[in-house]
Amino acid sequence: MDEKKPSGRKKLWIAVSVVAVLLVTAGLVIGVVYVVQNPTDFVSETTTTETEAATTAEPDVDAGPTASDLLYLFDRPAEPIFSLRGVNRDVAFNVPLAYLPERYRHRVAEVELARRAARRVIQVPELEMPAERFADINTRLPFRSAFTRSAPPFLALVIRFWHFFDESSSVEDVLARAVWARLHFNPEMILDALMLYMLRSPLESVRDVRIPELPEFVPELYVNDEFFAKAREEMHLISPGNRAPVTVNRAVGKDDESVLWYFREDPHFHVMHWKWHVYYPAGTDDVQYVDLPRRGELFVHLHRQFTARYNAERFTNGLPAVLPMDVHKPLPKGYFPKMIHLHGSKGTIGRQDGSTLLPLKTFVENHDKWIKIYEDVLEQGYVEYKNGSQKKLVDIEGLDIISNQLEGNTVVSPNYDFYGNVHNDMHANLPKAVDPIAVHNEPLAVTSYITTVAKDPAFFNIHQLMDDLYEKYKKKYLQPYESVKDLTPLPAVTLSSVSVRTLGAEVPNELSTYYQQTDLDVSLGLDYTPAGRQYARFTHLQHRPFVYELKVNSKETSPRRVFVRLFLLMVEDEKGAPLDLDFRRRFSMQLDVFDAVLAPGDNTVRRQSTQSALTIDNDAIYEAAGDAASVRRQNVCRCGWPQGLLLPRGSATGTPYQLLAMVTDYEQDRAPTSPSETCSDGWLMCGVIGSSHYPDVRAMGFPLDRPFRAGVTSLSDVLTPNMAMADVRVTFEDRTEAPTAMLAGGRSTSWMPTQSGTQSGTQSGTPRG
Known part of the structure; x- marks a missing residue:
């Protein structure tokens, strides 16, 4: 009997079944091969499933x-x-x-x-x-x-x-x-x-x-706007252990001012400036935190040092000295920060070259009026307080008073309503230059923020003007130092020489700088991103560490404690021409002040550059602290000039400077300490937080804080037996070193100079974890 042929429907079913079996078999084979070749992906998927299951349980x-x-x-x-x-x-x-x-x-x-x-x-x-x-x-x-x-x-x-x-x-x-x-x-x-x-x-x-540092949780202040798209891409696509650092590019302009990006964009310069104003607020705070001894004088000294160092960088890059702000003329330079305000999801406004403040009529009128009042104060020789009492302007105490007056400090100005607000009002109105009558409803500009204000070249125009005003007071009310009476308090001590030597180098008085990269974890400032760290890679100026060496003789019969004062003075302008002596004095760069003990006879005093009282250990900010005392120190001891900017950059052929050293009597010059002091890191610019005294009773910047006496035509005319000078050269090595190994705690690689000035390679600085 013939077999019955399958119907059309059965044929279709059989065909589908065969195809299904073949597909399942092929899928199993492919799956097995994939698991064998990619075991980590298989484990990762399983782990994810287990994690999702775990989240259903109560935490x-x-x-x-x-x-x-x-x-x-x-x-x-x-x-x-x-x-x-x-x-x-x-x-x-x-x-x-x-x-x-x-x-x-x-x-x-x-x-x-x-x-x-x-x-x-x-x-x-x-x-x-x-x-x-x-x-x-x-x-x-x-x-x-x-x-x-x-x-x-x-x-x-x-x-x-x-x-x-x-x-x-x-x-x-x-x-x-x-x-x-x-x-x-x-x-x-x-x-x-x-x-x-x-x-x-x-x-x-x-x-x-431990309070986090600003760049850790508000990185938008220190990186460029394109950084965030790259960082979010890295965080969303790459697992935490394998993410690459995202490079921060702040050299983004083509104008002549852009060559100074390494100085104006240095993150710790801005962190330091912000901290200073937190510790020394411009008023509106409780009087106990504002009315601090020598606060006004420190304001003058801090911003003069900023201006001095900016001029040094300008000269090495072929740019002339910074000009004072003139509110009646167009602003010579614009600035486009290329920053974004994440919280408000807005860009930060820029400013074109030639912008003007003249449409801000009330500001300009007040500015002129308050400067005229200040000049009248200098002529009459006193300030009048709101209650009608008068205070004569005398020496450094008078400088402290007129500094608070010019700043516009609402708490310690003699009479804020009358004397006005020269400094703060310039900062408040400069951002309006791009849109004076607020037609376009733009957000705040970079100069509106203490955290970023020094990125804008106009910041230094403002402070050159302010320094000109302070210098008028100094020329009128500060008597020049006389060589015997004021400059030689230790007749039995002679400073015969001073020199510097880069660690590991044979030739003295030759210093070198270069660029260094540092990776910093900024994940806590990256909103709406996955878990895990993400590093920003900053490029900043660095120098090879060096040591000062002073040869000192003491004719005293017992040990004598002394103060050692160190300065770096510019020699040439942007064209290589000799600088005016008064300019060199006025804008000398303070490097260090420290105490040493001299034995009777000959002494060699050595001091490491990383020990400077000007700077702080930037690595200590980010390293994991071992105990509560260390944490408290981390929080308070963060105000100081960045170690990487201790030296000016110099040039490829070497920029000449003069190193000036001075030895004075510690017992005469040292101020008493306060029981509430936590540390004295970076005290030259920041004072001692918690103290009622600035550590040095001398005028800030002594002995270069005021014009020289009549008849001085060269720096050698000023030298006394307790002073010495050396010619030094700073050479810029146009290279960029890779990040170091990660600091303890995983927040950052090192910001500090290394002895060799070279690292083991880019790979060693790539963060993992």
Whole structure:
């Protein structure tokens, strides 16, 4: 009997089955081959599945927060505080419903989901918050607006919230207040207030928490705008252990001023400047933090050193000395910062060459009026306080008074309403030059921020003008030093020579600079990105470390403690022509002041360049601290000139300078210490934080702080037996060294000079983890 042929439908079914079997078999074979060839991908996928399953379980909830938990408020400032925190995004705040802004109260499920993946949840106490007390804040400073503490109205808000945090009786209390404030008000302003509170907190446990450095959580202040797209791409596509650092390119212009990018864009120059103004606020703060001894004089000295070093860099790059600001003329140079304000998602406004301030009529009129008043004060010889009392202008004390007057310090100016606000008003109005009557509703310019103001060439025009005003006082009221009476307090001590030697070099008085790259973890400032570290690679000026050597003879019969003062003086202008002696004196660069003990007879005094009282150890800021005392020191001892900028860059053929050394009596010159002193790092520019004394009783910049006596035509005319001079040369080696190994804690590679000036290679500086 013939077999029955399969129907059409059966044929179709059989065909489909065969194809399916073949596809499954092929898939299995391909899968096996893939797993064999790519075992890590298979493991990674399994791990991800297990992690997703784990997130369905309830995370651990703390019994209570610790002071260290305050640091999570600094993470990703543009994200709401209930988003995942920490480098690994595995910590969350359990925010009380009452704290949430109205829009999030109707999205509680989403808020809870946002913290579901956390391995640790910090319980935020629910307290009654004084919303009425701060009802005006968002009108004065909208949530997404750019913030700068250099604007007095904004600084006043910072102070209000600092007082609010300072009312806390416990860590739990301050955490609750900070979380609530961070949700409702401008995050940058709140974090500024929180930092201020943590530095000044009456709670020891809070002062023992390491406060992050600005570049770590607000990197937009220090990188270019294109950095963020590259960093986010790296973070979203590459796993944390394999991400490459993203290079920060700040040499972005083609104008002649752009060759100075390494100086004006140096991140720690701006961090230092910002910290100085935190420690010495321009008013609007409690008087105990503003009315500090010699504050006005230190303001003069700090900004003169800025201007001196800027001029030195200009000369080595073929540019003339900086000109003083003239508000009646167009601004000679524009500036385009190529920065972005992440919190407000706006770019930072630039300024064209030739912009003018003349449309700002009230500003120009006030500026002229206040300078005329200052000149009248110099003629009459006294200032008059608001209560009608008068104070004669005498020596350095008078300089301190007129400095506070010219700055426009609302707390320590003799009469702010009358004498005005020359310095601060220039900074406040310079950003308006691009849009004087606010037609285009542009955001704040770079000169609006203390954190970035010195990026703009006009910053130095302002401070050249200010220094001209200070110099008028010095010429009229400071008597020149006489050689015997003022400059030779130690007749039994003779300084026969001074020299410098680069470590490892044979030839003395030859110094060298180069560029160094440093990797810094900026992941906590990259909002809405995956977990893990992301490094920014900065390029900055560096020098090979060197040692000073002084030959000193003491005819005394017992040991004598002395102060050693070191300066670097410019010799040539941008064309190689000799500089005027008074210019060299006025814009001398202070390198160090330190004490040494001389034995009877001949002495050799040596001092490492990295020990300078001008600079700080920039690595110590980022290294993991071992104990509470070290952390407290890290927080307070961060104000000082960057070590990498200790020397001017010099030129390829070598730029000549003169090194001046002076030895004075320690017992006469040293100020008493205060029990509240924490450290004296970087004290030449920053003073001693917590002290009621500047360490040196002499005028800041002594003996070059005032015009020379009549008849002095060369530096050798000024030399006394306790002074010595040497010709030195700074040569720029046009090379860029790769980053060093990672510092302890993984936040950064080294910012400090190394003995050899060379590293083991680019690969050693590539961060992993």
